[in-house]
Amino acid sequence: MIVSKTLDYAVRTLMYLGKRHGRGSVLMKEIAENQRIPLSYLAKVMRQLVKAGIVFSEYGPHGGYSLKKLPSEITLRQVYEAVEGEVKMVECLEVPGSACAFVDCCGQADIWQEVERKFISILEGITIQDIILRDCVYPEKLLTINKQENRHANT
Amino acid sequence: MIVSKTLDYAVRTLMYLGKRHGRGSVLMKEIAENQRIPLSYLAKVMRQLVKAGIVFSEYGPHGGYSLKKLPSEITLRQVYEAVEGEVKMVECLEVPGSACAFVDCCGQADIWQEVERKFISILEGITIQDIILRDCVYPEKLLTINKQENRHANT
DNA sequence: ACATCGTGGATATACGATGTCCAAAATTAA
């Protein structure tokens, strides 16, 4: 399993924000309810997305989150790295005083680095926009749904 | 981190066996010592490689392990799946009564399946032979080293 | 018989992923 729940949450959140892009900020609470993500955990994920410069946050009433870039400018690599840290296949290439006894003499290092490069370029080739377009909930439909849900919530 | 220690152990073991290919079987103990892998854990990994049909095992004196295929016929995909199970990016595509609330309506599924296909084909494009050729310990040199190490061990 | 060697399963341990909670900081409104 390469895609963690956390990454899934991040992607879904960005898709949600992407569909609203340009229409003000969205409450964390709304995202959590609509996407069925534990609110207190989402809080943690949002901080990472803010820190990575992918979303913008505002305090207080009328606060919330909004995308800092266009959905078409946010790649899966950026999202992955925001929540999982740098993409890396093996430990040995990063650790200075490596625990690996074969650092100086290891056929695997080159190979995995090559795989890593290819994997990264796959992730770079996909944007949040691409995923939104494949989603069967389009902005219009989504807004309708949200209205209904909000009406419910207020009742 | 995508490559686990277990996968690393498996690859190193197969490289070691690959360099000896055609020269009889190798004791698990020898592999463990030469590759600095905990013997009791290696035992578990070896079982998986046997079960996957990648290596051949023999009991008793003069027993041990040997490759069941040529190093050039063993792909990283086979090794990965032997120890990690089927390559999969996301859970939802496999679980029947999925826990995901968005199964019927999820832009991510297609995307990750596409990434998965590409990742698999990368792994399929690399064989143990490829890795052996990049390793700076070639069979001849390796044999020498082993002789010395064995002499030490026997003393 | 006996020594050698892989097999199978039970068990322990450590660490990270996931999730919860609360107080503090920032912003707005009254």
Next chain:
DNA sequence: TTAATTTTGGACATCGTATATCCACGATGT
């Protein structure tokens, strides 16, 4: 200024999996 709202930061709990260890059993050769 005060109160309400919303994000932020960090401490803490929980659970599953990766890693590791151990021991009895099965198979093979001498």
